[in-house]
Amino acid sequence: MAQLLTPAEISTQAAALTGWSVDGATLKWEHRFADFLAAMKFVNALVEPAEQMGHHPDIFISYNRVVITLTTHDAGGLTQKDFDLAQRISQLL
Amino acid sequence: MAQLLTPAEISTQAAALTGWSVDGATLKWEHRFADFLAAMKFVNALVEPAEQMGHHPDIFISYNRVVITLTTHDAGGLTQKDFDLAQRISQLL
Numbered sequence: 001m002a003q004l005l006t007p008a009e010i011s012t013q014a015a016a017l018t019g020w021s022v023d024g025a026t027l028k029w030e031h032r033f034a035d036f037l038a039a040m041k042f043v044n045a046l047v048e049p050a051e052q053m054g055h056h057p058d059i060f061i062s063y064n065r066v067v068i069t070l071t072t073h074d075a076g077g078l079t080q081k082d083f084d085l086a087q088r089i090s091q092l093l
Numbered sequence: 094m095a096q097l098l099t100p101a102e103i104s105t106q107a108a109a110l111t112g113w114s115v116d117g118a119t120l121k122w123e124h125r126f127a128d129f130l131a132a133m134k135f136v137n138a139l140v141e142p143a144e145q146m147g148h149h150p151d152i153f154i155s156y157n158r159v160v161i162t163l164t165t166h167d168a169g170g171l172t173q174k175d176f177d178l179a180q181r182i183s184q185l186l
Contacts, residue, residue, distance in 0.1 A: 036149050040140055043154075047133055056129050061136075061152040 002072050002079035013083045020086050025077040027070040027086050031093070039066050042092060049088040055081045057089065095165050095172035106176045113179050118170040120163040120179050124186070132159050135185060142181040148174045150182065 005013070014022050020029045033039040039061055046068075050056050060067040070086055072079040098106070107115050113122045126132040132154055139161075143149050151162040163179055165172040 036143065037140070040137070044133070044137070047130070050129065056156045059152075059154040061154075063149045 002075050002081045004072075004075050004077045005079060005083075010078055017083070017086055018090060020090070022078070023069075025071050027078060027082050029068040029070075029086065029089065031066055033064045033066065035064050036061075039064050042066060045092045046089055049092075050085065053081065053085055053088070055085050057085065095168050095174045097165075097168050097170045097172060098176075103171055110176070110179055111183060113183070115171070116162075118164050120171060120175050122161040122179065122182065124159055126157045126159065128157050129154075132157050135159060138185045139182055142185075143178065146174065146178055146181070148178050150178065 010022060014020065014027070017027075019031070020027050022028075031042075033042060043059055043061060043066060046057065046059075055070075055072070058069040058071075060069075068089060070082040071077065072081055103115060107113065107120070110120075112124070113120050115121075124135075126135060136152055136154060136159060139150065139152075148163075148165070151164075153160040153162075161182060163175040164170065165174055
């Protein structure tokens with residue numbers, strides 16, 4: 001099982017990400033695309049990385065807006081898996 | 094602009110839908126699929142009907158769980174467009 005990161009590790013890793021914020025025990029990211037189809041295209045692009053990593057983001061789609069929330073449910077908070085997936089998702093933009 | 098339905102019209106139409114509930118000014122639907130890929134396949138199947146109807150659901154995906162929320166933002170509540178889209182989404186299952 002993935003180990004929970006310490007608050008210091010979370011701060012350091014969060015500072016290295018662009019567009020993500022720590023929100024309680026989660027990492028959050030929000031972006032507005034041109035329209036619904038562009039938003040869906042982005043969401044579809046993250047399916048393969050998520051499957052490969054065996055780690056799945058919570059995804060909210062409201063027309064052109066996408067909100068991604070990451071946490072490691074079985075560890076009860078943020079682990080390295082969340083930061084690795086956040087990095088991969090950022091690279092899809 | 095689509096007209097708001099009356100509470101009586103909402104009750105009648107909601108009773109004719111399977112799996113949807115009225116939640117304030119929205120229609121809500123939730124379903125658990127086999128896994129993330131099955132959930133994403135369903136979400137992709139609703140893209141074309143939503144685009145055709147010019148009406149877009151709010152979509153929440155958490156691994157195998159999909160929550161759909163419908164409302165007509167510019168009318169400030171439920172209109173015929175929401176019930177028509179709910180019907181179409183139900184038929185995708």
